[in-house]
Amino acid sequence: MLGFHTIQISLMKLVPTRHFYRQLLQTIDFSFVRPLFAPFYSAGGRPSLDPVVFVKLLLVGHLENITSDRKLLELAQLHLGIRAFLGYDLAQPLPWHSTLSRTRQRLPVSVFETCFTQVVGLCIQKGLVSGHTQVMDSAYIKANASMSRLQPKRSTGSADVTNPIDTAKAPRITASADRLQPIQRFHAAIHKAAPNKAGRLVSNLTHYSPADPDARVAFKPGKPRILAYTASVSVDAAQHVITHIHADLADWRDSRYLLSMVDSTQQRLQTFGMTMTTVVADAGYCSGENYEQLEARGLTGYIPAHGKYKGEHAGFTYDAVSDSYTCRQGKQLAFDKVFVDPQGNAKKRYMAKASDCKVCPLAAQCKGQKAREKRLHHTPYKAHYDRMLARLATRVGKGMRRLRASTVEPVLGSLITYYGLRHISKKRQAGAAKVMYIAAMAYNLKKCLRFNSFQPGSIGIALPAPDPFRWLLLYFCNSHQDYVKQLSPRKPPLRAAYVGRDSGW
Known part of the structure; x- marks a missing residue:
């Protein structure tokens, strides 16, 4: 009679040695999680979900690119590797998806941020982080709200x-x-x-949005408007490790978040004894205040100026010593005052004398028909802009602009495409920040595991160096197929394959 027979076997033996979750379990020690979650767990009452299991489940969701807690638990129920990674046996029931959701809601954002900081420290110990050059950028992440319900x-x-x-x-x-x-x-x-x-x-x-009041209407040229959050990311230039990530509101410009990103990244790196010296970002983070504050912090910035900035006025020469302009006729435009334009930006105004413009032969085409005198204005941070543009024009500056495109943009693309950040399924800014911290942890852990597999002590396969004379032998073998068939009658003749050093030829 056929029937089921109980088999006593360890679940870890069913998982291949080179499987990702088994390697992650053997490489990373998650014992650091329990002390961080201890203040929020009660000593008595009904046993709660193990903090290590909770963090591992969230990491699996982003590693498998799953944004639904139900789908995550369904996959974990059937996947032997995930069960072994969580420490569950075959007959042991997994937590309910509602338990996972409620635990995430009740824990503060600071706990997730501390876990992310610990993972960054692990990457620093492995040698993946240089610390001195940080590349910053942001991207819109779709919120769990509808534009039609505004x-x-x-x-x-x-x-x-x-x-x-x-x-x-x-x-x-x-x-x-x-x-x-x-x-x-x-x-x-x-x-x-x-x-x-x-x-x-x-x-x-x-x-x-009544469903998510923290979500903001955001759009890019040529794309429809969406309700979204801004994922602000800082990436180390050495091995592309994420050193900072946060969920910001999407109704502000990127330049409003630069200094907070710099301070958070610098503080996190200083915790592990590392110093940041260079900040690289795109023109969205450009502002005179940011340029000034970066210099005040002793940091070297490589941030291009936005398209509206005019470094020079045609036909006028600026003198920084006297803080004045000189026109083509040799007349001086002295500094008048600082005013605020309708967009809220501070400007320095320079005015010529009405008597000089009255007798000028170029007055009509220079100042116009209605103005009494010629007026010019520029930003109070003109000196900071000029220093930044001169730095970007150097060979190092051009290299930094290429470095930004090849460093942070692939990281953001990977988070959105492969690590579950194509949309935020949780409500409010705190929920979005928790999701982003876990996604960055999953990305860094995978980066750390891949880096560890390429170390000298790890197992790897080294291909032999190519020998130019063996291509002649390969041509000879292809020309004499009968001879090849006699050597290996069960294998097809060599056509376009490379003959290695250990092939026996």
Whole structure:
């Protein structure tokens, strides 16, 4: 009679020696997790989910590119390698997906950040981090909210530009009337073009998402608008290890987050005795304040200026000593005052004398018909801009720009495509930050495991060096197939294969 027979066998013996999860279990010691989670676990009552199992499950979700807790537990239920990695036997039931979700919600973000810092320290011990050059960038990560469910904010006086509906839970419009005027003009144009169609422009100034109030409307040229978070990432230039990641709001420019990224990365590296000296980023992080603060911190920046910056004014020469301009006719434009433009940017204004412009033969084409005198303006951080542009024009600066494209952009692409950051399934900014920290941990651990496999003491296969004279022998063998068949009658004749040193020829 056929039936089932109980077999006593270790689950680890069923997993191949070179399997990824078995190597990860043998290489990484996850005992550092329990002391970090101990303050948030009770000593009595019903036993809770083991913190090590909890962290391992989250790592498996990102390593397998799974964003659903249900799908993660279904895979772990059937995968022998994952069971062995978690420390569960075949007959031992895995935790429920709801337990995993509730545990993630109840733990603060600081615990996940500390775990990420420990993994960065492990990479530093393995020699993957140089520390001195950090490359920074960001990307939009889709939030778990729908654009079709956006609701208008509560109006303040006459600032309502979208809908007169007023709800008690909706936040108030905090934008000034000047910032709301472009939206008003856009809605007026829509109503004029199509009076019978209900068209609207959704903006972070006038709308919010009830499902996820921290999600912000974001878009890129040529792409539709989405509700998203900003994943701010700092990557070490040596082996592309992530040294900082955080979930920021998507309604601010990247330049607003640069200094916080620099401070967090520098503090994390200093914890392990490493010093950061160079910061590389794209033009989205450009601002005079950032240039000034980087120099104040003793850091060398390689951040290109944005396209709107004008380093020179045609026909005018700037003198830094006297802080003035000189026109083609030799007249001086002295510094007048510092003012704030409609976009909120500080500017330094330089003015010529009205008497000089009145007798100038080029006055009409220089100052215009209505102005009494010629006026110029530039940023108060012109000296910082000039130093940055001169640094970028050097050979090292050009190399740093190529380094940025080949360092941080592939890391962001890998996180989004292969590590479960194509969208954030958790709500609020804290939930998004937890997901990003675990994704960065999974990326760094995989990087650490691959780096460890290529060490001199590890097992590897070395191919023989090519010998140019063996290609002549290969041609001879291809020309005499009968001779080859006599040597190896069960194998096809050599065609385009390389004959190695140990092949017996």
